[in-house]
Amino acid sequence: MNHHAHPRMIGALTLGRRAYLDIAAEAQARFPDECCGVLVGTVRAGRAYAMRAVPAANVAADRARHFEIDPVVLFTVQRALREDGRGDGHGKAIRRPREGILGYFHSHPAGVARPSGADLAGAHEVGLVTLIAAPPRRTGPMPLHAWLRLGHGAAQRFRPLRLEIGI
Numbered sequence: 001m002n003h004h005a006h007p008r009m010i011g012a013l014t015l016g017r018r019a020y021l022d023i024a025a026e027a028q029a030r031f032p033d034e035c036c037g038v039l040v041g042t043v044r045a046g047r048a049y050a051m052r053a054v055p056a057a058n059v060a061a062d063r064a065r066h067f068e069i070d071p072v073v074l075f076t077v078q079r080a081l082r083e084d085g086r087g088d089g090h091g092k093a094i095r096r097p098r099e100g101i102l103g104y105f106h107s108h109p110a111g112v113a114r115p116s117g118a119d120l121a122g123a124h125e126v127g128l129v130t131l132i133a134a135p136p137r138r139t140g141p142m143p144l145h146a147w148l149r150l151g152h153g154a155a156q157r158f159r160p161l162r163l164e165i166g167i
């Protein structure tokens, strides 16, 4: 995992419009189960930019209330990012910030877009973004909120991140 800023310094998340639409579609398609997937992007100047949302199968036993990212999808994304990273420094004319896994998204079909007790108890790494969508029962904008995972053991917590939908 290659973070370009100390996790505590990340104060905001910009979600690309394409990624936003993909998450919204996935949340609706998996309803009434929780959808889930991987957020890929960069960190610059204290802001995370998630330009891609890679959907993954939810392999949790109780998919209506929990999520567990299909490890095959996670492995595939990690491998693709590693191979992409190897191309750096080989005469590329445009230097892009290195992409990495920023965190995960999932949906709360029955509830509000806040981390649940199960989310807090989850084994996700400190410094990762947790993005939660609550698909609307009718048409309309999908409530979406972002948190940063911080702390270890009894100090585990989520800190809210400002969220902006990009272009």
Ligand SMILES: [Zn+2]
Pocket (backbone or CB within 6 Å): 106, 107, 108, 114, 115, 116, 119, 132
């Ligand atoms: Zn959750």
